[in-house]
Amino acid sequence: MGSSALFITLTYLVFGILWIAISGKLVLYLADGIELSSRFELYKGLFFILATSLLLYAVIRRRERLREKLEADITKSEVKWKNIFDSANDPILILDRDYRIIEANSKACDLYGYSPQEFQNLSIKDIHEYNDIEFIRSQMNEVINNTGSEFEINHRKKDGSIIPVEISTRALMKDDGVEFIHIVHDLSARKNIEKKLISSESKYRTLVEASHELIWATDEKNVISFVNNASRGIYGLAPVEMIGKKFTDFATKEQIDLDLKAIKEAIKQGNEYLQYEGSITDSRGKEKYLLTNCIINKDSTGKLTGMFGTSLDITERYESGERVKYHNRIYSLMTNMNQLIVRAKNKEQILNDACRLAVEFGMFQLAWIGIVDGNSGKVLPAYRFGKYENYTGKLEISVNEPDNIKGPIVRAFTEKVYYVSNDVENDSQLMKWKAATLEKGFRSFATFPIEVRNKVVAVYNIYSENKDFFGKTETELLLELTEDISFALEYIELENERHIIEDRYKNIVEKAPIGIYVHLEGKITYINPEGYSILGAATHKEIVGKDIFELIHPEYKEIVLSRLEKVQEGIAASELEEKFIKADGTVVEVMVSAIPYFHEEKKGAQVFFRDLTEQKKTQREINETNERFRLITKATNDALWDWDLLTDDVWWNDGFKDLFGYNDDEIGEKIGSWEERIHENDRKKIISGLHNAISSGHDFWFDEYSFLKKDGNYAYVFDRAYILKDSGGKPYRMVGSMIDISFRRKMENELKESEEKWRSLFENSPSVIFTIDKQFAITGINRSFINRYNSDEIIGMNAFELIQEDEQTRVKEIIDRVFSD
Structure with a gap:
């Protein structure tokens, strides 16, 4: 406002001064008289007032318009700013x-x-x-x-x-x-987000550090700038031991050349992503194989700025791949060897080709087969193939070597054991031939005994240029191959005996005590004599050619059909009772089993059957015997017992209660109850003798002892038992009986006393007394006789030599009468 007022005042002042200065001269110029002059003065004043008013109005109006516009702009700006402020x-x-x-x-x-x-x-x-x-x-x-x-x-x-x-x-x-x-x-x-990023970064850092893959980064000079903890497992080094170094510091020249070749090829082709397999040597000197995936970083000019990647330890996979190659070599060797065995005609062909095939298909460096010289005991390289020059001839090996220096080849002969060395250079067993073996480039060695009829006749020796060649599978396959060679050699030996064996087998079948017939597609093609005899036929011709269901009783047809399906699938049919129809139409019960039989692509079976007529009869007799035994155990006065040696359980019949007076609940179910009732003077001897009989493999045991009765007295018993054994000869059961011989023992004691009394009278009689047998030979004399005659001369002498001739007849009559009574 102050500036506007000043502007108007100055304008008015300037206009007024100019008007006064100009208007006076203008009036004098225009007015010739005073009257006209006064009128002009009046007009001049009015014009001034009018002009100044218009000028002031124009100036003030312009200022007002400017102010209004400014105020409108300010209002508009305020509204706009307010809208921005509120809608921000x-x-x-x-x-x-x-x-x-x-x-x-x-x-x-x-x-x-x-x-x-x-x-x-x-x-x-x-x-x-x-x-x-x-x-x-x-x-x-x-x-x-x-x-x-x-x-x-x-x-x-x-x-x-x-x-x-x-x-x-x-x-x-x-x-x-x-x-x-x-x-x-x-x-x-x-x-x-930052918190999540920090957490995510921590998680991924943990994953990176915990990863079993090597995660790494290098700069433009291939210097390692980062490596995770997997370096410990792969390189055997901590990350700090690798950062600042190059990966080439941990590889051999060959390994470096292979890696650089792959990297340069990728860079040359403009690839930013690279994958290749390489190998490194860890801190322990072990070679490892890595699968590397990396990104090649470049700047805008295409210059290498570094690499980032991962390396996975594929040593196990690589070695497995190599092992598969080894397996394939062995399988190829086995395949060709088995084909040879089928065609081979003699031992020399088999052994020569076993060496040749090992080199040609097994890709071994050398294979030789040694045999023992019967005179010197030396192992001779009789068959060989491969790099044997200046090697096999230098090997001095004898089966007569002392035990302390015996090598693997000798032990293969003498102990029937194979031997594998996967590191010839460090194998103490091969020190004697180490230099010569390494000179030929052999790094692994194996020897396998070749047996024929359980006797080592040769040793198969093979050599590889690779260390650790003979893994478990390779060794097992080579053992199998050696067994095949052994089988082939044995087969050739047995081939000469084949006809004899076949004749013998045919003879066995023909004379077998069971029926045997063969059928193909339901038709009988063979039957042995026992078979057609069971079926009541005179010859095999009456049976051969028939359908099998002509022999099988109708009620067993469905069962046989079901069993026959399984047999034709290769599953043997176990024994089953069936009924066959004999030639005369009668029925015979048989026990039948069968095994698959194939001939010229026809399916059939070998059927074995035996007549159950006698067995059924025997079974009936056994049942009768069991019933008889049950009745006998009830009727006998003996105490019968059955002892299970596996469970120690013992069973007693009713005779035990009758003999010794015990009730059922007093007898006891274990053998210990019997042992406790044996008199203490007899117990140790009886128990020891019983167990000795069991452990010594005896079939029987018997003894006499005093046994406690319920009334407290002891019965003198005679106990005897039979020891049963299983198929392996191991005792599993005893059955026996106890007899009360107390009365017999008493009579024996009385008889003994009587005998001693009469023997005393016999020995001490003053008369001459002698005894004779039925042939009148003197068998004994008393002391009075000895005083008169020499006993050595008398014993065995005919008694009539001591009797006068005229008395002999009378004495003989008396003696005959005594013997007859």
């Missing part, structure tokens, strides 16, 4: 110089939870996490000094929760002070 995506706070909030947009209200009116009652300190005014003041001063600033801080919402925010602040300088515009960026989402 970020919360905006306007602070006065005392940091009070004088205005907040809708986003600020949404973020903090306050209404616009509530905001106007707050200062920035009220929403600051720590309410620290000095901290806020220092921030605002920094804003003023720099006309703006950005910083991160935590704010408190209306509900008390804390949110991380980024504040972009600008200071607006005004006449009455300063205002601050706070543009707030909510960092909650970003912070959550």
Whole structure:
């Protein structure tokens, strides 16, 4: 307003001065008289007033229009700014110089939870996490000094929760002070993302460090800049021991050349991704095989800046692949060897070709077969193929070597054991031939005994240029191959005996005590004599050619059909009772089994059958015998027992109760109850004798002893038993009987006493007494006789030599009468 007033005043002053200066001269020029002059003065004044009024109006109106336009622009700008302020995506706070909030947009209200009116009652300190005014003041001063600033801080919402925010602040300088515009960026989402990123980074770092694959990175000079912990398992080195070095520091020249060739080829072709297999040597000197996948990093000019990749230890897979190759070599050898065996006619062909095929198909360096010289005991390389020059002739081997220096080949002969060496260089068993073996390039060696009829007749020796060639599978296959060679040799020996064996077998079948017939596709093609005899036929011609179901009783047809299906599938049919129809139409019960039989692509079976007529009769007799035994055990006075040696259970018949007076619940079910009732003077001897008979393989045991009865007295018993054994000869059961011989023992004692009494009278009689047998030979004399005659001369002499002739007849009559009575 002040500037507008000054402008109008100056304009009016300039116009007035100019008008006064010009108008006076103009009036004098135009007016010739005083009267006209006065009129012009009046007109001049009126014109001045009019002109100045118009001029003032024009100036003032222009200023008013400018002001109105400015005010309209300001209003429009304010509306526009207000719209921007309210519709801004970020919360905006306007602070006065005392940091009070004088205005907040809708986003600020949404973020903090306050209404616009509530905001106007707050200062920035009220929403600051720590309410620290000095901290806020220092921030605002920094804003003023720099006309703006950005910083991160935590704010408190209306509900008390804390949110991380980024504040972009600008200071607006005004006449009455300063205002601050706070543009707030909510960092909650970003912070959550950062937290997740940190967690994700930690997780993936853990995965990288825990990975069994080697994860690595190199710079433009191929220097290792990163490697994970898998380096410990693959290289045997910690990551710090590898970082700063090159991978070429851990590989042989051959390994390096192979890797570089693959890398250069990839770079040459412009590939950014590379995969190749290579090998390295770990800290323990072991060669390992790696599958490497890597990305080649380049700058904008195409220059190599480094590589990033992973390397997987495929040593086991690689070795498995090599092992498969070894397997295939052995299988090829076995296949060709088996084909040879089929065609071979003699021993020499088999052994020569066994060596040749080992080299040609097994790809061994050398194979030779040694046999023992019967005179010297030396092992001679009788058959050989491969790199044998200047080698096999140098081997001095004898089966007569002392045990302490016997080598694997000798042990193969003498002990029937094979031997495998996967490292000839470090095998102490091969020290004697080490130099010569290594000179030929042999690194692995194996020897296998070739047996014919359980006797080693030769030793098969093979050599490989590879260490660790003979794995478990290779060894097993070569053992199988050696067995095939052994079989072939034995087969050739047995071939000469084949006709004899066939004749013998035919003779056995023809004379077999069971019926045997063969059928193909249901027709009988052969039957042995016992077979057609069981069926009541006179010759085999009455049976051969018939359908099998002409022999089989109709009630067994379905069963036989079912069994026949399984037999034709290769499953043997176990024994089963059936009925056959004999030639005369009668029925015979038989026990039948069958095995598959194929001839000229026809299916059939070999059937074995035996007549059950006698067996059934025997079974009936056994049943009768068992019943008879049951009745006998009830009728006998003997105590019968049955002892299970496996369970120690013992069974007694009723005779035990009758003999010794015990009740059922007093007898006891274990053998210990019997042992306890044996008199203590007899117990040790009886038990020891019983177990000795069992362990010694005896069939019987018997003894006499005193046995406790229920009434407390002892019965003198005679106990005897039969020891049953299984098919392996192991005792499993005993059956026996106890007889009370107390009365017989008493009579024996009395007889003994009587005998001793009469013997005393016989020996001490003053008369001459002698005894004779039925042939009148003297068998004994008493002491009175000995005093008169020499006993050596008398014993065995005919008694009539001592009797006078005239008395002999009378004495003979007396003696005959005695013997007849």
